[in-house]
Amino acid sequence: MAPSDDPDRRDFIQGVTAGGLALGLGAATSADPPADVGQPIPMKLTINGQDRELQIEPRVTLLDALREVLHLTGSKKGCDHGQCGACTVLIDGRRVNSCLTLAVAAAGGQVTTIEGLAKGEELHPLQAAFIKHDAFQCGYCTPGQICSAVGLMAEGHAKSDADVRELMSGNICRCGAYPNIVAAVQEVQQLAAKENP
């Protein structure tokens, strides 16, 4: 079906246009958004090295696309507002809150989630260090903490324990595993520094 034949899509475009015009004229009541919004569009994401084709609404966040559409539930939702860090993933190696990123905005980038860190059975050094140092309790913030720590190491700014604490402060752990998380991150960082001075 050609796009112009799709009544929903046409309605959507018209709705957007009308809404935009109405806004300009100050005539819209903000309480009444167009009832018929949310036309799915095709998009292609690269997640953990795999290309995934999706047909989802443009308003779907990367987090909801991962969890609800692709069933990659390792990335967690703790606030949906960029306040807890549980949804942290890596896009092109940089840590981002996937709840604040529209899925469509991640198209063209390399998305890495917690499911993509281990090499088969072999855990990523941070994953192994988290187990060794008991750097989690309930485990719900853990994927975000680990992805954030991968990003932190790549940034290369965190040297002292205090640096790690400051630069990991976007990742809340209500269970209070912080001292153990710092220990785990520092052990892996220092080992990496020794191996690649």
Add this chain to the structure above:
Amino acid sequence: MSTTAVGKPMDRVDGRLKVTGAARYAAEHDYPNLAHAVLVTSTISKGTIAEVVTAAAVKARGVAAVVTHKNAPKMKVPEPFGGEKPSAGSTTAPVLNTDQVFWFGQPVAIVIAETLEQARHAAQLVRVTYQEQPANLTLDSAGKVTTPKKIMTEATTVEIGHAERALKAATLKVDAVYETPQFNHNAIELHATVAAWDGGKLTVHDTAQFVFGVQADLATRFGLKPADVRALAPLVGGGFGGKGVAWPSTYLAPLAAKVVGRPVKLVLARDQIYGCVGGRPPIRQRVAVAADKDGKLTALIQAGRSATGTTNQFVEQFTFPARHLYACPNIYLTQETIALDTCPPTFMRAPGECPGTFALESALDELSYQLKIDPVRLRQINEPDKDPTTGAPFSNRKYQEALALGAEKFGWNRRTPEPRSMADGRMLVGLGMATATYPVYRMPGSARVAVSADGTAVVQSGCHEMGMGTATAQTQIAADLLGLPVEKVRFELGDTNLPFAMVAGGSSQTISVAAAVSAAVAELKGVVLKLATAGPLEGLKPAAVAVRDGGLYRTDDPASGESFASILQRAGRKSAEAKAEVMPGAEMQKWSMHSYGAQFCEVRVDPDFGTVRVVRFVGAFDVGRVMNAKTARSQFLGGITMGLGMALLEETHRDGRTGRIVNADLAEYMVPVHADVPAIEAYWVGDPDPHTPMGAHGIGEIGITGVAAAVANAVYHATGRRVRRVPITPERLLAAPRDG
């Protein structure tokens, strides 16, 4: 039993699942044709719903149904939690079957749609209007004040001697009022329920600390037999009490699924949790303490008011710690509740002991300055030789050992006694301490143990893992009881298809389940022995045989026996199993059973800005035998961290006009983040309690007790300013009068 595994710092059995993202929590269960539900919640605190306009929402793309009190199927309201039968009833409000609004944030409609985005959008199209009535929102409002008949099983008022008279006669005394605000649990996992009906049978994946309570609750609401409801929660992303009873979302998901005839997922948004799940109630307490010049207490009074709901009767037992901690001839303790039109309050980590120790331990610190007696010394002077209010002997009180251990590890002796006497550059330095305590609770428990011909064992109990390390500790316990290596034992939990377990609360789970596992292993001995029809065990009675090294061995000839695997193989059996159900004994009546600890805190305070940084924290605990040194330490760290939040950051702010919580998110309800938390050290005495299963005590809650007082006491030591209301914000600190 040999303790090969118990006590070891073993890595978590579910660690790999949790670090790889493979661990699945409630909201992560999928069903074919699953629909998404989003709640609409009330925007007034008290009144009636005048009108709900759903036309636009019903017409919106993807919407399957909009459920309101006008069209919701009727549900029966179960007993509230705490009655005779296992129940997880959170509130008696018939949510969605009434036009009454009992609190701000109460669910008033459910929108169900194909996708989450569609449901969320349509929920915004629902218009609700109200007839509003004045609401009672604070401790000083016109809400109904009640002196509860009992608090749990204990008398509400305890009176020994003549406390007021003794206080009046004393010259060295403190008589002050302490306040704690509402706190919210804020587990990082959002409350969620996935519900699926199969004819008359219901399955729910719920964020629950009590699957059997959820089962009972849903069975009553929907008129089902409990056996037709299966509740699962093998992994919970933090609970802290907030998932201990069935809050409305737990039954609204199955309700929605019933209406649309397909499985439904309902995940609360973070701000909705503040309105759909109770928090710790606000409390105001008076504490008065007096002592003679040698520091011996002559009067101890603790009395106050905590909030409860209009649709539950939650009583936060903040006078409990004072019942058991210090020797004093004149004690008066009592408390009352005031019913508020707020989301009904509930248990939050160490209900009672947490706010109770803040007030009591702050007051003792104030007294120590009057007496010019070191705060640690004051607590040594007042060590009781039996329980000060019940008169019962202590089961195994090692408080003084914990106090000494903590003081030594912390380096308490470097503290100079005067307030404002220590500094680091322009920063004021303060050292403070407080006592921690939590009771030993044990509940009914049951477990099944199965051994297989391949040499492995499976142990099951419908208990819960929300971060405590339940499966790990129980694997260690079962491995030692069976004499098997831990790798050969698997522990399964969090499912009503498994043997019954109580709520994961009251720090009771480890010993309650351990007792059941131990009894099941004893049963299993008889079962397997019957299969040993040849060989060295033939014809023996269970009493003549011990379970050891993964098999049965003669007590009269320990070298002689046979492994479970070999007995089963010879008998041509794949496996053998036994189940046991154990009730707690009379030990709690006979002994005064508690855990103790001493919390030590060092702060740096900016004298101009009033900002407080905790730079070091040491907790030393007497908690019986520790089951796993690694996960136990994490529990202490976690409790202390939440206590630091209570002391310096956390408070649920309510708009006094509407009852709306104005900081219902994780940016404005400030929980500790990495940068707030210093190096924390946790130590324990480790002396097994002879009157508990495994010699253990629960440890999930004691860590938070005493922390806020230790911080407040350190802040006073640094600044000479006493803050009796947490959190100790810069403005509260700078507003407090200064001594010294």
